[in-house]
Amino acid sequence: MTIDRDTLLARYAAERDKRLRPEGTAQYIRLDAQFADRPVDVQAPVADRAPVTDDVTFAFVGGGFAGLVTGARLAEAGVTDVRIVEKGGDVGGTWYWNRYPGAQCDTASMVYMPLLEETQHRPTEKYAHGPEILAQCRRIAERYGLYDKALFHTEVTGVTWDEARARWVIETNRNDRFTARFIGLGTGPLHVPKLPRIPGIADFRGHSFHTSRWDYAYTGGDPDGAPLDRLADKRVAIIGTGATAVQAVPHLAAAAQQLYVVQRTPSSVDVRDNGPIDPDWFSEVAVPGWQARWLENFTDNQAGGNAREDWVKDGWTDLSRRIRARLAGLPREAMTREAMLAAYEESDFEKMEEIRARVDAVVADAGTAEGLKAWYRQLCKRPCFHDDYLAAFNRPGVQLVDTGGKGVERITERGFVVAGREYAVDCIVWASGFEVGSEHHERAGFDPVGRDGVRLSDVWAEGMRSLHGIHVHGFPNAFFVQPAQGANLISNVPHNLTESASTIAPIVRAALDRGAREVDVTAEAQERWVKLLLDAPPRLIGGPDCTPGYYNNEGQDPTPAMRLAVGYPAGPSAYFRYLAKWRDDAAFAGLEFR
Numbered sequence: 001m002t003i004d005r006d007t008l009l010a011r012y013a014a015e016r017d018k019r020l021r022p023e024g025t026a027q028y029i030r031l032d033a034q035f036a037d038r039p040v041d042v043q044a045p046v047a048d049r050a051p052v053t054d055d056v057t058f059a060f061v062g063g064g065f066a067g068l069v070t071g072a073r074l075a076e077a078g079v080t081d082v083r084i085v086e087k088g089g090d091v092g093g094t095w096y097w098n099r100y101p102g103a104q105c106d107t108a109s110m111v112y113m114p115l116l117e118e119t120q121h122r123p124t125e126k127y128a129h130g131p132e133i134l135a136q137c138r139r140i141a142e143r144y145g146l147y148d149k150a151l152f153h154t155e156v157t158g159v160t161w162d163e164a165r166a167r168w169v170i171e172t173n174r175n176d177r178f179t180a181r182f183i184g185l186g187t188g189p190l191h192v193p194k195l196p197r198i199p200g201i202a203d204f205r206g207h208s209f210h211t212s213r214w215d216y217a218y219t220g221g222d223p224d225g226a227p228l229d230r231l232a233d234k235r236v237a238i239i240g241t242g243a244t245a246v247q248a249v250p251h252l253a254a255a256a257q258q259l260y261v262v263q264r265t266p267s268s269v270d271v272r273d274n275g276p277i278d279p280d281w282f283s284e285v286a287v288p289g290w291q292a293r294w295l296e297n298f299t300d301n302q303a304g305g306n307a308r309e310d311w312v313k314d315g316w317t318d319l320s321r322r323i324r325a326r327l328a329g330l331p332r333e334a335m336t337r338e339a340m341l342a343a344y345e346e347s348d349f350e351k352m353e354e355i356r357a358r359v360d361a362v363v364a365d366a367g368t369a370e371g372l373k374a375w376y377r378q379l380c381k382r383p384c385f386h387d388d389y390l391a392a393f394n395r396p397g398v399q400l401v402d403t404g405g406k407g408v409e410r411i412t413e414r415g416f417v418v419a420g421r422e423y424a425v426d427c428i429v430w431a432s433g434f435e436v437g438s439e440h441h442e443r444a445g446f447d448p449v450g451r452d453g454v455r456l457s458d459v460w461a462e463g464m465r466s467l468h469g470i471h472v473h474g475f476p477n478a479f480f481v482q483p484a485q486g487a488n489l490i491s492n493v494p495h496n497l498t499e500s501a502s503t504i505a506p507i508v509r510a511a512l513d514r515g516a517r518e519v520d521v522t523a524e525a526q527e528r529w530v531k532l533l534l535d536a537p538p539r540l541i542g543g544p545d546c547t548p549g550y551y552n553n554e555g556q557d558p559t560p561a562m563r564l565a566v567g568y569p570a571g572p573s574a575y576f577r578y579l580a581k582w583r584d585d586a587a588f589a590g591l592e593f594r
Helices: 005-017 063-078 130-141 244-257 279-285 292-303 315-328 335-363 365-371 390-394 441-445 493-514 523-534 549-557 572-584
Strands: 029-030 056-062 082-085 155-160 166-170 178-184 194-196 207-210 233-240 258-263 398-403 415-418 419-426 427-430 479-482 519-522 591-593
Touching: 029 315, 056 063, 056 166, 063 130, 063 178, 063 493, 082 244, 130 178, 130 419, 155 178, 166 194, 207 572, 233 415, 244 258, 244 390, 279 572, 292 315, 315 335, 335 365, 365 398, 365 493, 365 523, 390 398, 479 493, 493 519, 493 572, 519 523
Parallel strands: 056 082, 056 178, 178 479, 207 427, 233 258, 233 427, 258 398
Antiparallel strands: 029 194, 155 166, 166 178, 415 419, 519 591
């Protein structure tokens, strides 16, 4: 394959530049700010209950993967007095809210779904659909008794350290005020839905909803895949073409009389090649320790490890395989940083040319195919993998409305306007994603107050500072469960969470066994860790030369927080090995037990 590097880079730059907006993340608004009169949870009614005023050993804010795996590891360590506080009506987090048709993990089930071995669950597909993932969340909660003290439909409004009692005081929007000896924070980046700030957005007189609040009463169907049988006479627009839309569009295309897919920036859509997992094959693979080995294999393949085999063999590991193949041909003395970056660039150019060629091979209309081609590096935006998305545009009732990077001009009572033309529709589906780039306390809905009344927002005013992304000096007995300042493995976030949980549980167990009132990271250990992180090489994901998106702060200069949202310099595989050794020797270097 011959690639004109300069011409391709010029095209990438031109496509990026026409999408840049000076307002950056301010181009979005929160869903609840626009639709404040709508219920937050369309899945389940809110049940009345009395305020809770008790004390627990461990409270966890968030009922998604982070809270579930932490609760599970604590239970395995003999700490069962655990309370999950969750704003949804059940556990699941992302998978509780996102029940749109076609919802599916985009990393292989064997490595994405946590605690499969512990719960003895065999995934049914290589890429499981949402209902199965939600069922696994519930299975974990049941297996480890995490429903017993859980508070659902409850939002935390305050978290304050009480020095005299060595307890965290947790307050909620339901007048709860209880205490916990330890607290975990796992609110995640994908739970505050957003909308584009389009003029007239409140004027539309048809039906509309966000994909994370899918209205099956209007569309028909259900999360289990039943056809959307109430759309046969409906004109529908889906605004946004990211990972969610890629999964939902084939279902809307099959159901609606007319579907407009409104695009500002096309996604790169590679082959998914999904299929059932053979039970006989799985029984041979699923021997003790199997999932830990699969996680290690995937991370080694996808994020720069030294795996000799690739067990997953998917789009995530393909790019890495290409890079390694190029590097393998270099003499040892030529194995420089510059050579490695060149191998990455060449492999990425090749991969993206194949993805663009796939569009031409699948989409019949040449103009539509051209509009669906992604002109950027594969890791500039979240890569997508789907077997039916591109083919959906061959249906007679499906039309791509490519806005040329400009987005929708305005919303009217009857529909939406692009390039001066109004498209009348009955329903608008907002596939506009979630708030990612805001400060931690803004997304969480509360600002933790640590020792001496210091707020987390003040401590992190110039960016996150932590040890391992888990411990923050001045916030004793508190644990953060998320990827940054640890492995920062974005391709498979659950791996980050399970490793953090496996680290938190022995620390809590040690504190209880030692009779320690407090566990806190020293200021010196925290600063050494941050200094180490700042020596890390630039991320391959995102970058200022990428097309705008949440990976690169919508093309604007990175905020202080984003500059520190980095990972271990030697990469995720090395970090996971380091962290396992750090916790297994039980010295917990850098922590003080008092």
